[in-house]
Amino acid sequence: MAPALDKKLTGLVAATFTPFTTQGEINLAEIGPYIDYLTEKQGVNNIFVNGTTGESMSLSVAERKDLAEEWCRKAKGKMDQVIIHVGCMSLTDSKELARHAVQIEADGIAVISPSFFKPSTADALRTFLYQVSSVAPTLPFYYYHIPAVTGVNMPARDVLENIEELIPFFRGVKFSGNDLMDFGQCVSYCQPHWSALYGVDEQLLAALAMGAHGAVGSTYNYVGYHVNELMSAFDHGDIIQARTIQFKIQELLSYAKKLGFDLGVNKQLMNEVSGLSLGPPRLPVMPCPVDQALAIAQKYHSLFSKN
Template identity: 55%
Template sequence: MLRRDPCCWSGAGEAPQMAMPRNKLHGLVAATFTPMTQDNEINLSVIGQYVDYLVKVQGIKNIFVNGTTGEGLSLTVEERKLLAEEWINQGKGKLDQVIIHVGSLSIKDSQQLAKHAAEYNASGIAVISPFFFKPQSIEALTEFLKEVAAAAPSTPFYYYHLPELTGVSLNIVELLDGIEKRIPTFQGLKFTSSDLLDFGQCVHKYKDKFAMLYGKDELLLSAMVLGASGAVGSTYNYIGNLCNKMLTVTERGDFITAREHQAVVQEFIGSVSRFGFGVAENKVTMMLVSGIPLGPPRLPLLECSEEKRAKILAKLKILGILT
């Protein structure tokens, strides 16, 4: 498969120098699924349709590519590059920001992916902590992030905090202390943890400096009340409209309506989580709502069973998400 030449990205193409504008990413960011064929190969052909669906149907104009929802760590470096190129190309003139996750167990792979994303004018890059050989201190984690960010010295950089999967449970408010001196391109966090104490402290101390993006969809309202600037999540692919309404009424101070919207999200996630709601089930949900063929997940994840699919479909209809 031939790779396209690097393309210009409207709104993100100018390479910032010393004074990088901060806190530009806000609102909802859809963590995109990776379309697969039935033979478990990446399927680039539906990404254009996927972009149009997000923008026109769900009102989503920012995306996070090759993250957990996108099975990024189950993909090869070459596959991740091809996906990054296609999302950037298809999003040109339609999406506001395309953030490419470049985290890997290998710092060399992360640097290669970071450099590639920069060459194709990604709006930003994000990195998860290594989770086999784990950083044991803030200093070790910062040093790792600094070396990856240096491979794309003019591209906005985000740290993706996911302690439930990585096992790296360092205090993130400490990570942010003076981080812009070590990583000039640092722009903010994708904070995917239920630790609202740590998140709240991050927001209180650094919301004027950095984008504070929350990653637990079922707790979005709580994070917004704390002052989150936005959120990154998988459910925004198919209930983005509902969650955008929640953000709108929250900004107006209408917390009664906001709680009603959050309750729908929690009812859906809570009910399907009782029988397992991982990437496979999430992917099926997106296919049921959008009609976009996304295929199965890649092993070691197993395909969603027909029994689970039927339960998801029933819940979507009960909640009025799917008629």
């Protein structure tokens, strides 16, 4: 895969789970079947690797390299774009992963804000992003905005201000926040070759109305087929159908949240729905009780007849 400089990232992007063995080691053997499942069963042809859903901050740099390389290798010829998240608490580690993404011919990189020592201003965060991008200057670059996780609550729109002057190959934002005004301002500011990608799955339809070019999310691993239908309905002006599908997704997630929906539950739900063996999460995230996952999977099947 060559860097996708002229290929705007649109549509659905699955934020991939990291496959682990029952002993808690990364399980590269499951990546090939995982890619086939996404493309053949869900119609999802783009992936966001080593992000929040992928438990990146619980992985070593070496593990993240091994995973990124295998995702890129197995996706070649099967998927449109593989975006590798390379953000770390350490600038040095982030740069190392960015250099590696160039070597493995990823289609782009994304970077989250550091969240232990937090940037105090948008300028500080832009400077961090620039430093990471400087070692991979020809790769499409995305800012990953997720304030509920990082605690960095500055508007994403402020971070985007004049960012292309620092990062010539800046290509967009993965906006995983609830502030639709801030998201709308990002869309309004977007250059034609940028992508505004929304990351709160349960309110995607609202983001589409604001002008989202695509969406990145964990649930697209197992409801991607239906969300593709939602986006198609929206594109064709069938708001009632789009809303019907969005409400089903909200009902599923609302039910799951009442049972304690977190990354461990989400991963086990993916295991149950897909038939893949992605293993448990890594501590400190706790494994999901099987009966809890089965109850959510039953709810899933009652809402979505396909799969």
